[in-house]
Amino acid sequence: DTRTVVIVGTGIAGSGAAQALRKEGFGGSIILIGSETEEPYRRPALSKELLSGKASIDRVRLRPPTFWTEQGIDLRIGVTVTSIDTDSRTVCLVDGDSIDYDVLILAAGGRSRRLTAEDSERVHYLRDIADMRRLQSQLIEGSSLLVVGGGLIGSEVASTARDLGCSVQVLEAQPVPLSRLLPPSIAEKIAALHASAGVALQTGVDLETLTTGVDGVTARARDGREWTADLAVVAIGSLPDTDVAAAAGIAVDNGISVDRYLRTSVIDVYAIGDVANVPNGFLGGMHRGEHWNTAQDHAVAVAKTIVGKEEPFESVPWSWSNQFGRNIQVAGWPGADDTVIVRGDLDSYDFTAICMRDGNIVGAVSVGRPKDIRAVRTLIERSPDISVDVLADSNRDLTELAAGLVASPV
Ligand code: NAD
Structure with a gap:
C-alpha cells in the first residue's frame, strides 16, 4: 500500500486509528498530527488521577515514547491544522506548511463549551x-x-x-x-x-x-x-470541532456527518471520535458519542474500512466514572423517561439499574458491578426484547444470561 493516511487529532480516536491501521497490516505512511503538545495520553485521567496528583503524565501515556517510531507512525505534536483542500488533498498547518494525503481521518474531538x-x-x-x-x-x-x-x-x-x-x-x-x-x-x-x-x-x-x-x-x-x-x-458540555471541516465543504450537522463506514461527504475523508455524528443501528437516527470507548471502536472500524475490510459500524457504548470511591458504569443510551429495573441495593451503592424503552432494553447504570455492564451490552446487541420478568429476577445472573446468547445466538 503506497497511500499516505493523515490523521488529525492525537486523542484516543486519532492515535487509536493509527495503531489499528498498522494492526490491520496497512503498510503505507501514517502521519498523526495534533495541536496538543503532549504525546497521546489517557484524557479521562485529567479530572481524576492527574488532577489529584496521584499520577504523573508519564503514567497515563497511551504508549511509551519509542512506540510511535517503532510502528512507523510519524507523530507530530503541537501542530495545528488550519485548513483542508479536498481537491488537491492537502492539509495546511498553522506555520504555513502543508501535508499531502491520500486518505484523511478527522479526529479532532471537541472543545469546552x-x-x-x-x-x-x-x-x-x-x-x-x-x-x-x-x-x-x-x-x-x-x-x-x-x-x-x-x-x-x-x-x-x-x-x-x-x-x-x-x-x-x-x-x-x-x-x-x-x-x-x-x-x-x-x-x-x-x-x-x-x-x-x-x-x-x-x-x-x-x-x-x-x-x-x-x-x-x-x-x-x-x-x-x-x-x-x-x-x-x-464544565457545561463540549462542542465538536467542526470549523475546519465545514470550511472545507465537508457536511456538518451536530458534528461531522458520516455514514456507517465513518465516511464523510467527501471521498477518502473520514471522521471518528467525539467529532463524528454516526447513524445508530440500534435506536435509529444519528448519534454523536463523546466517550472513550466509542472513540476506540471508531478507530478500529475506520482502519478496517480503509484497508478494505469494511463492516457497518455497530457498537453499544459504555463509559465509566469514578466519584467518591465508587465506580459508576453506563451502557447504551439511558433516557429520562425509561422504565428502570433495579437489581441490587441503591442505598448501599451496589446495584445495576436497567433502562427499558418501548419494551426493549436500551441501557443500564451500575455502581460497583462492571460485569453487569458487559452483560447488558450483549443483551442490547443480541436480545433487546428480553422479558422484564427475567431482568427483574435477581436470581438470574446477567452474565450467564448474556453468555447463553453468545453461545447460541438468536
Ligand atoms: P456534560 O454534558 O457531561 O455535562 C454538562 C452539565 O452542565 C450538564 O449537567 C448540564 O445540565 C450542565 N449545564 C449546561 N449549561 C449550564 C449552565 N449554563 N449552568 C449550569 N449548568 C449547566 O459535559 P462536561 O461535564 O462538560 O463534559 C464534557 C465532555 O467530557 C462530555 O462529552 C463528557 O462525556 C466527557 N467526559 C466524560 C467522562 C467520563 O466518561 N467519565 C468524564 C469527564 C468528561
Whole structure:
C-alpha cells in the first residue's frame, strides 16, 4: 500500500486509528498530527488521577515514547491544522506548511463549551493537560471551588477537589446533575453520594453572570441567588470541532456527518471520535458519542474500512466514572423517561439499574458491578426484547444470561 493516511487529532480516536491501521497490516505512511503538545495520553485521567496528583503524565501515556517510531507512525505534536483542500488533498498547518494525503481521518474531538464570561485567572475549563495544570495549581487544600455544570467533568472534579481538601459547591442548570447520562432516579442517588461527601449542590440554576473580583469568583443566578468562591470550574458540555471541516465543504450537522463506514461527504475523508455524528443501528437516527470507548471502536472500524475490510459500524457504548470511591458504569443510551429495573441495593451503592424503552432494553447504570455492564451490552446487541420478568429476577445472573446468547445466538 503506497497511500499516505493523515490523521488529525492525537486523542484516543486519532492515535487509536493509527495503531489499528498498522494492526490491520496497512503498510503505507501514517502521519498523526495534533495541536496538543503532549504525546497521546489517557484524557479521562485529567479530572481524576492527574488532577489529584496521584499520577504523573508519564503514567497515563497511551504508549511509551519509542512506540510511535517503532510502528512507523510519524507523530507530530503541537501542530495545528488550519485548513483542508479536498481537491488537491492537502492539509495546511498553522506555520504555513502543508501535508499531502491520500486518505484523511478527522479526529479532532471537541472543545469546552464556554460561558460568555470574561476570561480570568480564577475561571477554569478542563479539556487538556494545560487546563489541568492551571487548575491544579489553584486547587489547594482549604480553597473553595464553584463548579458550574454537574455533568461528568463537574462531578469528577467535585470528587477530586473534596479529596484534596477543598470546599465545593456545584451549580447545575437541570433539576438533577448528570441528567444527560442517567435516569433521574439514579442521578438522585449519585447526588446523594456527593451530598454525603460534603458537596453543596444547587440545582435549577439559571446562571446570569460569573464575575471575578478581588475576593474571588461570584456566580449570580437570575432568581437572585449568589455564590462566591476562590475559583470556578466551568464544565457545561463540549462542542465538536467542526470549523475546519465545514470550511472545507465537508457536511456538518451536530458534528461531522458520516455514514456507517465513518465516511464523510467527501471521498477518502473520514471522521471518528467525539467529532463524528454516526447513524445508530440500534435506536435509529444519528448519534454523536463523546466517550472513550466509542472513540476506540471508531478507530478500529475506520482502519478496517480503509484497508478494505469494511463492516457497518455497530457498537453499544459504555463509559465509566469514578466519584467518591465508587465506580459508576453506563451502557447504551439511558433516557429520562425509561422504565428502570433495579437489581441490587441503591442505598448501599451496589446495584445495576436497567433502562427499558418501548419494551426493549436500551441501557443500564451500575455502581460497583462492571460485569453487569458487559452483560447488558450483549443483551442490547443480541436480545433487546428480553422479558422484564427475567431482568427483574435477581436470581438470574446477567452474565450467564448474556453468555447463553453468545453461545447460541438468536
Ligand atoms: P456534560 O454534558 O457531561 O455535562 C454538562 C452539565 O452542565 C450538564 O449537567 C448540564 O445540565 C450542565 N449545564 C449546561 N449549561 C449550564 C449552565 N449554563 N449552568 C449550569 N449548568 C449547566 O459535559 P462536561 O461535564 O462538560 O463534559 C464534557 C465532555 O467530557 C462530555 O462529552 C463528557 O462525556 C466527557 N467526559 C466524560 C467522562 C467520563 O466518561 N467519565 C468524564 C469527564 C468528561
